[in-house]
Amino acid sequence: MDVLQLDMSGRPQAWISAREAAVLYASDSIAWTVGDTCQVLRGGTQRRTGKPSRIELHPIVAVRGAIPPRAWRQVPTLSNPKLFARDRHVCAYCGRLFHVEALTREHIVPTSRGGLDGWMNCITACRACNGHKGNRLPEEARMAPLYLPYVPSLYEDMILRGRRILSDQMEFLLANVPPNSRLHA
Numbered sequence: 161m162d163v164l165q166l167d168m169s170g171r172p173q174a175w176i177s178a179r180e181a182a183v184l185y186a187s188d189s190i191a192w193t194v195g196d197t198c199q200v201l202r203g204g205t206q207r208r209t210g211k212p213s214r215i216e217l218h219p220i221v222a223v224r225g226a227i228p229p230r231a232w233r234q235v236p237t238l239s240n241p242k243l244f245a246r247d248r249h250v251c252a253y254c255g256r257l258f259h260v261e262a263l264t265r266e267h268i269v270p271t272s273r274g275g276l277d278g279w280m281n282c283i284t285a286c287r288a289c290n291g292h293k294g295n296r297l298p299e300e301a302r303m304a305p306l307y308l309p310y311v312p313s314l315y316e317d318m319i320l321r322g323r324r325i326l327s328d329q330m331e332f333l334l335a336n337v338p339p340n341s342r343l344h345a
Contacts, residue, residue: 161199164318164329166222172318172333178217185215189225193218195328219328236317238279240265245320246312247284248342252305254289264290268298268305279311307342316343 163181165173168191176184182201184190195218203213236242244263251258252266266285269275272295283305285293293301312320315336319325320343325333337343 161217161219161326162323163217164220164332166220168222168224170222172314173223175318175321175323181217181221182215184221184223185217189223191222191224193222194220194332195326198326198328219326220332234314235279236312236314236320238277238282241322242312242317242320243279243282244284245322246310246316246342247307250284250307251286251289252283252307253285253293253303255306256286258286262286266290266293268309270295270297273297280309283307283309313338313341316341319343 161178162175163178165176165181165184167173178199178201197216198219199217201215201217203215205212240263241260243265244260249257249260249263251263263284264287266283266289267275267277268281268283271277275281289303293303298304313336315333316338319330319333319337334343
């Protein structure tokens with residue numbers, strides 16, 4: 161089970177392990193939590209009280225500390241798994257749903273023609289459509305994309321990372337996803 165780590169303002173920072181979360185609890189670095197206890201860690205016996213140590217982990221934790229100003233300007237890293245998830249595993253040209261193995265990263269403007277390898281120039285395509293389009297622009301190949309690319313928000317990125325997300329975590333993240341996101345579909 162992973163814990164969603166937030167900064168003090170509620171902005172997602174990372175997915176952390178239960179062990180990493182326990183260190184934050186033990187060092188009194190948790191400012192607030194969201195959700196019911198999802199795991200209980202038990203340790204040794206406390207010398208002073210003789211009671212067994214116990215840390216109750218919550219699915220979402222906000223960590224104390226300053227928020228770096230650059231944190232608000234981050235663009236999520238592009239990867240094929242996140243791209244395919246953003247596009248719901250649907251080919252942008254034929255509109256069919258595919259398994260991951262049959263999908264490719266398609267550059268609307270080919271990189272050999274000056275196109276960038278970024279969120280706004282990449283869409284999901286099946287191997288057949290990508291091969292047919294080749295090194296041409298969509299209008300040259302007479303293959304208009306069925307949907308437009310977009311840069312996922314930080315909240316969408318946390319979902320797109322493909323982790324097993326608990327219901328409290330998904331509810332928190334989806335509440336902050338833009339209403340026009342494909343993740344709502």
